[in-house]
Amino acid sequence: xxxTRAFRPSxxxxxxxxxxxxxxxxxxxLPEREGVYRAIHERRDMRHFSGGSVxxxxxxxxxxxxxxxxxxxxMQPWRFIRVRSQSMRxxxxxxxxxxxxxxxxxxxxxxxxxxxxxxxGVIDAAEVLVVALPPGREAHVFGRRTLPExxxxxxxxxxxxxxxxxxxxxxxxxxxxxFCPLQLARLLxxxxxxxxxxxxxxxxxxxxxxxxxxxxxxxxxxxxxxxxVFEDRWGQNAQPVSNA
Amino acid sequence: xxxTRAFRPSxxxxxxxxxxxxxxxxxxxLPEREGVYRAIHERRDMRHFSGGSVxxxxxxxxxxxxxxxxxxxxMQPWRFIRVRSQSMRxxxxxxxxxxxxxxxxxxxxxxxxxxxxxxxGVIDAAEVLVVALPPGREAHVFGRRTLPExxxxxxxxxxxxxxxxxxxxxxxxxxxxxFCPLQLARLLxxxxxxxxxxxxxxxxxxxxxxxxxxxxxxxxxxxxxxxxVFEDRWGQNAQPVSNA
Numbered sequence: 012x013x014x015t016r017a018f019r020p021s022x023x024x025x026x027x028x029x030x031x032x033x034x035x036x037x038x039x040x041l042p043e044r045e046g047v048y049r050a051i052h053e054r055r056d057m058r059h060f061s062g063g064s065v066x067x068x069x070x071x072x073x074x075x076x077x078x079x080x081x082x083x084x085x086m087q088p089w090r091f092i093r094v095r096s097q098s099m100r101x102x103x104x105x106x107x108x109x110x111x112x113x114x115x116x117x118x119x120x121x122x123x124x125x126x127x128x129x130x131x132g133v134i135d136a137a138e139v140l141v142v143a144l145p146p147g148r149e150a151h152v153f154g155r156r157t158l159p160e161x162x163x164x165x166x167x168x169x170x171x172x173x174x175x176x177x178x179x180x181x182x183x184x185x186x187x188x189x190f191c192p193l194q195l196a197r198l199l200x201x202x203x204x205x206x207x208x209x210x211x212x213x214x215x216x217x218x219x220x221x222x223x224x225x226x227x228x229x230x231x232x233x234x235x236x237x238x239x240v241f242e243d244r245w246g247q248n249a250q251p252v253s254n255a
Numbered sequence: 256x257x258x259t260r261a262f263r264p265s266x267x268x269x270x271x272x273x274x275x276x277x278x279x280x281x282x283x284x285l286p287e288r289e290g291v292y293r294a295i296h297e298r299r300d301m302r303h304f305s306g307g308s309v310x311x312x313x314x315x316x317x318x319x320x321x322x323x324x325x326x327x328x329x330m331q332p333w334r335f336i337r338v339r340s341q342s343m344r345x346x347x348x349x350x351x352x353x354x355x356x357x358x359x360x361x362x363x364x365x366x367x368x369x370x371x372x373x374x375x376g377v378i379d380a381a382e383v384l385v386v387a388l389p390p391g392r393e394a395h396v397f398g399r400r401t402l403p404e405x406x407x408x409x410x411x412x413x414x415x416x417x418x419x420x421x422x423x424x425x426x427x428x429x430x431x432x433x434f435c436p437l438q439l440a441r442l443l444x445x446x447x448x449x450x451x452x453x454x455x456x457x458x459x460x461x462x463x464x465x466x467x468x469x470x471x472x473x474x475x476x477x478x479x480x481x482x483x484v485f486e487d488r489w490g491q492n493a494q495p496v497s498n499a
Contacts, residue, residue, distance in 0.1 A: 038425030046287025047423040085469040092485045154432040167411035179291040181282030188398040200488040225329040241336045244444040
């Protein structure tokens with residue numbers, strides 16, 4: 012079994028022909044598949060940005076990618092607020108700074124360690140987008156009767172689409188969830204029943220992190236894939252999954 | 256501005272050079288970018304499967320793609336239970352069928368319309384994976400003090416990674432959220448504090464839907480992107496976003 016850590020798309024994909032499924036092949040070309048796996052494996056949650064700008068047509072492509080996410084009952088529960096004015100950007104930044112201190116305090120013994128991390132790019136990223144769930148979601152029952160939180164799951168898929176497309180386009184992104192949703196909703200004049208779930212910082216950068224920042228900073232490390240996968244019941248190891 | 260409906264990756268991407276940002280270009284090659292956008296735009300939530308199988312190394316690649324999703328505080332809150340035994344598969348199927356009827360009743364006037372939709376592939380998909388949040392999530396405060404649901408958001412990103420990689424590999428997937436999470440947790444012997452969020456049906460198929468099934472069945476239609484994007488405050492149209 013192949014290592015999950017040193018990922019080499021070409022090496023992995025070129026063996027595929029030996030295991031091709033029967034029936035019509037809907038697989039993409041090798042470079043297209045490599046693009047998908049590169050985006051997945053080289054995407055980073057970035058906290059450093061180098062200003063610049065994002066062209067309108069590029070931003071439109073990214074937002075369209077987000078809008079083509081799956082959604083429960085096709086409810087499309089995502090809204091994007093592009094933060095453009097300097098005063099609004101500063102207001103968003105202030106909310107992040109405020110919550111950053113409160114989170115650090117809540118972390119207790121890891122407070123100092125947390126405060127050393129750079130956790131935002133609201134001021135220096137080319138673009139800031141707030142993603143929110145819209146009001147009126149209770150009308151959507153399809154796939155949500157027992158799991159009402161599926162609207163959030165759909166919107167997270169939209170953000171992941173945007174993130175992967177941005178990576179392919181050479182842009183970095185960071186997803187901040189360090190803010191008070193009530194205060195951010197008030198700042199952006201969001202209607203009752205809506206809920207902000209992300210502050211996305213997006214733009215060009217000089218260099219991508221070569222590993223997750225929180226791993227580089229020794230905050231946490233990647234778990235073994237084999238510990239994430241069970242078979243038929245919780246806790247039972249799945250045989251074909253390995254980290255060897 | 257470009258239509259969001261008739262998406263042609265090459266046409267969209269080839270204009271990019273005119274708007275290339277200053278600084279180092281981290282953009283992927285054109286075919287790699289096309290792969291990313293194809294996966295995003297051609298991914299479908301599928302309810303039809305044609306049996307078959309998924310090779311072990313391919314399944315491993317897909318699970319590894321999922322495991323490389325972003326996660327809040329790098330907590331990696333995803334677990335995958337591969338449903339292999341026939342009896343377990345039938346147990347999962349029975350829970351979906353039970354909730355399908357309850358959802359239909361809850362939908363009221365759309366009950367009959369809902370019952371006509373094929374909403375599952377638990378029996379005929381090559382693979383069934385249940386995705387769950389692990390217990391002990393309350394220990395993770397980073398990025399979750401005010402938004403505790405970010406663990407679900409991270410796991411949704413993992414599922415979206417898996418979905419896009421599957422599309423690139425020519426496999427289809429469906430995400431079912433029509434089940435009682437308590438009963439499914441009991442069936443799979445999940446520990447207290449864990450929560451199943453998805454039943455994923457995965458495998459080969461004869462043909463992909465050319466549009467979302469719920470759109471083809473006139474359950475719902477895709478919203479205009481311009482209605483999803485605001486500027487600086489809720490409800491204020493963003494100028495550069497269009498559906499023309």
